[in-house]
Amino acid sequence: MEAVKQMTNWDVEKIRKDFPVLSQTVNGQPLVYLDNGASSQVPQSVIDRTSKYLAEEHSNIHRGVHYLSQHATTAYEAAREKVKRFINAPDVKECIFVRGTTEGVNLVAFSYGRKFIGEGDEILVSQMEHHSNIIPWQMIAEEKGATIRVIPMNERGELIIDEYENMLNERTKMVAVTHVSNSLGTVNPVKEMIATAHKFGVPVCVDAAQSVPHFPVDVQDLDCDFFIFSGHKMFGPTGSGVMYGKRKWLDQMPPYQTGGGMIRTVSFEKTTFAPIPDKFEAGTPAIAAGIGLGAAIDYINAIDFEAAAAYEHELLEYATERLGDIPEVKIIGTAAEKASVLSFTIEGIHPHDIGTILDQQGIAIRAGHHCAQPVMEFYDVPATARASFAFYNTKEEVDKLADAVQKVIEVFA
Amino acid sequence: MSELSDLYQEVILEHNKNPRNFREIEDADQYADGKNPLCGDALRVYLKMDGEVVGDVAFKGSGCAISKASASMMTQAVKGKTKAEAEAIFGEFHAMVTGELDAETQENDLGKLKIFAGVLEFPARVKCASLSWHTLNAALKGEDVVSTE
Numbered sequence: 270m271e272a273v274k275q276m277t278n279w280d281v282e283k284i285r286k287d288f289p290v291l292s293q294t295v296n297g298q299p300l301v302y303l304d305n306g307a308s309s310q311v312p313q314s315v316i317d318r319t320s321k322y323l324a325e326e327h328s329n330i331h332r333g334v335h336y337l338s339q340h341a342t343t344a345y346e347a348a349r350e351k352v353k354r355f356i357n358a359p360d361v362k363e364c365i366f367v368r369g370t371t372e373g374v375n376l377v378a379f380s381y382g383r384k385f386i387g388e389g390d391e392i393l394v395s396q397m398e399h400h401s402n403i404i405p406w407q408m409i410a411e412e413k414g415a416t417i418r419v420i421p422m423n424e425r426g427e428l429i430i431d432e433y434e435n436m437l438n439e440r441t442k443m444v445a446v447t448h449v450s451n452s453l454g455t456v457n458p459v460k461e462m463i464a465t466a467h468k469f470g471v472p473v474c475v476d477a478a479q480s481v482p483h484f485p486v487d488v489q490d491l492d493c494d495f496f497i498f499s500g501h502k503m504f505g506p507t508g509s510g511v512m513y514g515k516r517k518w519l520d521q522m523p524p525y526q527t528g529g530g531m532i533r534t535v536s537f538e539k540t541t542f543a544p545i546p547d548k549f550e551a552g553t554p555a556i557a558a559g560i561g562l563g564a565a566i567d568y569i570n571a572i573d574f575e576a577a578a579a580y581e582h583e584l585l586e587y588a589t590e591r592l593g594d595i596p597e598v599k600i601i602g603t604a605a606e607k608a609s610v611l612s613f614t615i616e617g618i619h620p621h622d623i624g625t626i627l628d629q630q631g632i633a634i635r636a637g638h639h640c641a642q643p644v645m646e647f648y649d650v651p652a653t654a655r656a657s658f659a660f661y662n663t664k665e666e667v668d669k670l671a672d673a674v675q676k677v678i679e680v681f682a
Numbered sequence: 683m684s685e686l687s688d689l690y691q692e693v694i695l696e697h698n699k700n701p702r703n704f705r706e707i708e709d710a711d712q713y714a715d716g717k718n719p720l721c722g723d724a725l726r727v728y729l730k731m732d733g734e735v736v737g738d739v740a741f742k743g744s745g746c747a748i749s750k751a752s753a754s755m756m757t758q759a760v761k762g763k764t765k766a767e768a769e770a771i772f773g774e775f776h777a778m779v780t781g782e783l784d785a786e787t788q789e790n791d792l793g794k795l796k797i798f799a800g801v802l803e804f805p806a807r808v809k810c811a812s813l814s815w816h817t818l819n820a821a822l823k824g825e826d827v828v829s830t831e
C-alpha cells in the first residue's frame with residue numbers, strides 16, 4: 270500500500286469500491302482485471318441508473334404522449350446532452366447515438382462514402398487500425414472504385430507523419446485514424462494530423478474507442494470531423510456508443526439505416542427525412558444503454574479524471590518496467606506517447622497459453638490479434654498477450670501480473 | 683493451479699517442446715490446412731497412404747502448446763492405422779473434447795490421448811486441441827482447407 274500512496278494522489282482503494290465486479294475471486298484468487306481495452310467494468314451508479322430506468326421508466330421514446338414515454342425521452346435526451354458536454358461538441362444534435370464504435374464507423378463510411386467518395390478517390394487509414402476502422406472503408410472503396418492507402422508506422426508503433434503528409438492530395442476524401450491504438454497503446458497526434466488534412470480540405474474520422482476512457486477529450490480543440498466511441502469501454506453498458514460528426518457533413522449525408530423515427534413525411538412516392546440526430550437513428554434505440562452511458566459520463570465527471578489519467582499512466586510505466594525486466598518478455602508497441610495498453614510476447618510461448626495460465630491465477634488479459642491483424646503482420650507475430658489498465662487497477666496487480674508471467678516462463682522452461 | 687496442471691501436463695509440455703513428426707512429407711498423397719482465425723493457429727497435416735493404411739503422417743505450422751502437442755500426439759496415434767481406424771479415433775477424440783464421451787468411464791481406444799480431456803475445463807481451448815484432428819479428417823477425405831470457425 271505504501272508504494273501506491275507514493276504515486277499520484279489517487280485513492281484507488283476508494284475507487285475500487287465503486288465497481289462491484291472487482292471484489293470477486295476467480296479460480297480461487299482475487300480477480301485482477303486487466304482486459305479494460307476489450308471492455309471496462311461498470312460502477313454501481315451506472316448499474317443503478319440503468320436498473321432504475323428498467324424498473325420505473327421503461328417505455329419507447331419520441332413517440333408516446335403518455336407519462337412514461339415522456340419520462341424515457343427526457344432521460345435519453347439528457348444523456349445526449351451529457352455526451353455533448355463530455356466531448357465538448359458545439360451542438361447536441363451532432364451527437365448521434367449508435368450501438369458502438371463499429372456501428373459508428375460503418376455509419377460514417379457508408380453514409381459519407383455514398384455521397385462524397387467516387388471512382389479514383391483515396392481513403393487513408395493507418396497501419397494500426399482496428400478492423401472496424403478498416404473494413405467499412407474497404408467495402409465502400411470497393412463499391413465506389415476508390416483506393417485504400419495505408420499510413421505507415423515505425424518499429425516503435427508510431428505513425429510516420431512525414432509520409433502521411435506526402436500521401437494527402439486532391440484525391441484524398443477521408444482520413445480514418447485511431448486516437449489510441451488498442452493493440453499497441455500508441456496515442457496518435459490526431460490534432461496535428463487533422464490540421465494537415467484540413468489544409469487539403471480532407472475530413473478526418475477519429476476512432477476514439479480507446480481514448481475516451483483514458484483522458485479528457487475535446488472535439489472542438491481537435492477539430493475532428495467525426496469522432497466515434499463505445500460506451501462499454503468507458504465504464505458504461507454494451508449497446509451504447511456515440512458518433513459525433515460536424516453538422517456541415519451530417520446535414521449533407523444520406524441516412525444509413527432507414528425506418529421508424531427518422532422521417533419527416535412518408536408516402537410511397539417519396540420520403541423526406543428528419544433533421545439530425547433523428548435522421549441517423551432509425552428504429553428504437555438501446556434506451557437503457559444510452560441512459561447508462563449518460564450515468565458513466567456522470568461518474569467520470571465526479572472523479573478527478575485528470576488525476577485518474579496521471580495515475581493510470583504511472584501504472585502503465587510501472588508495468589512496462591516490471592515486464593521489461595523479464596528477459597524473455599518482448600514488449601510490442603514502445604511509442605513515446607502511450608495509454609493503457611501493454612502488449613507483449615514471450616519467446617517460444619504462444620499468447621493463448623499465457624492467457625490461460627494467467628487466468629488460472631485470476632488474472633484476466635487478452636490474448637489474440639486484437640482485431641488488428643495488420644499490426645500482427647507488421648511485427649511478424651501471430652498474436653500478442655495484452656494487459657490494458659484502468660484507473661481502478663493497482664500497483665499490486667501489476668506485481669501479480671509480472672509474477673504470473675514469470676510463472677508462465679517456468680511452466681514452459 | 684490444480685486445474686492448470688490438468689491441462690499443461692508434463693506430456694503436453696514435452697510434446698510442445700519436441701513435437702513428433704514435425705516435418706513436411708515431400709511426396710505426400712494429400713495435405714490439408716487447418717486454421718483457427720481467432721488465435722492465428724495454422725497448421726498443415728501431410729498424409730502418405732499405404733493402400734488403406736496411414737503409412738506416414740506429419741505436420742508443420744505454428745500454434746499454442748495445446749494445438750502443437752495435440753497435433754504431435756495425433757500423428758503418433760494414427761500412424762499405421764487404417765483410414766477407418768483413424769476416423770474412428772478422430773470421432774472418439776472429438777466426442778471427448780466436446781464432453782460427449784467420458785474417456786474415464788466409457789470404452790474407447792484413445793489411450794494416451796485421454797490427457798486432452800482436461801481441455802473440457804477450458805472452453806476457449808477446445809478448438810486448439812481439436813484443430814489438428816479436424817485437419818487430419820479433411821486430409822483423409824481429400825479436402826484441403828478447414829477452419830474452426
Ligand SMILES: Cc1ncc(COP(=O)(O)O)c(C=O)c1O
Nearest residue numbers: 369370371399401451476478499
Ligand atoms: C480502437 C478500437 N476501435 C474499434 C473497436 C470496436 O468497438 P466495438 O466492438 O465496441 O464496436 C475497438 C474495440 O475493440 C477498439 O479497440
